[in-house]
Amino acid sequence: MTTHQRKPKPARALPTAHTGRNGKMRDPMPPHHRRDNTPAGLAGARHDRDPHTKILRVNLAGVNLEDARSRPGDQQATESDLGILRPTMGSMDREEFDRLTAIAESMHAPSNYKVEISDGTLVMMTGPSGIHEFIVRRLRMRIEQGIAGRPEWAGMAVHGGIDVLDDTNLIRRNPDVCVFPEDDLITIENHIPAADLRLVVEVVSRSNPENDWEAKLRDYPRMRIPVYVIVDPRQGTIVVNSEPKSGRYTARAAYAFGQDVPLPGFGFVLTTADFPTY
16 A cells, blocks of 8 residues: 655745735835935925935925935945925025025934035035044144134134024035134024134035035135135045135135145144045
8 A cells, every 4th residue: 555645835934024925025114104314304305316316306395305416336425415405496585595594494404414505505414424524623623723822813713513604695504614703602593604704624525525616615705704725535635715806716725635734814734644535
C-alpha cells in the first residue's frame, strides 16, 4: 500500500506595516496621515516635491511658494533654499511686504530655519552645515577681538541670526555675521534697522550660492551697508565689497583662504588660515 504525503502549502506572509494581505508592498501610512515637518507643512500648506529637480511648490493664503531651480544629484544637501514665496501680484508694495512679513512670522518654523524677504519674495532656508557654522563662529570671535579696545567701536555688537530690516526698500535679511550698535538689541521688535549696520559677512552655502553671490550682492548696497564680505568655502575664497553707491558696491578685493583679509574702515585684518572648505 502506497502512502501519498500531501505537500505542505507555502506559509502565507502575515500582513505587516509595509505589506498588504496580497503580500505586495504598500505605503505604511496614508498620505493624509503623514506628518509634514517642513516649513510648508508647519504652516499648514500643501506641497509637492520633485526629487530630481528639487522643486517645492506651496500654495498658502493665495501666495505661491516655489523653488524650481534644478539641482539633480544633490539629494544629500544639508543646506538649501526650501523655497521662494512669490506674491501673486506683480510688484511689491508696503501692503504686500507687510502681508509676507505676517506670513513669515506666523509660520512658527523650527529655529534652524532662516526666513528672509527680498525683491517681493519670501525665502526660507534650512539650517547650515557644520563647516558653515565653524567659519561663522571664527568670524564672530575674530571681529570681536579686532574691535575690542578701540574707542571708535565702543558699544558695537558682533552678532548673527537676527533679522535686519530695510523699511525703505522693503528688504528683510538675516545675515550670518553683522556689526551694529549693541543698543539696537534693546527692543521688543524682532529686527534691527539696516541703517545701523557697519558690516555684514555671509558664508556661502554649498547648495544655494546664488543667494549670497547674487541676491544679497544686489540687496546689501541698496541697504547702504558699508562693507559686505562673502566667504565661500566651496572655492576657498573671500571677497570684500565696499563703498556702496547708487545701489552697487564700487570697490572689491578678493583673497584666498590662508591670507589675511583687511576690513575697510575697521583697522585690523581677519586671519583665515584655519578656514576649512566643503
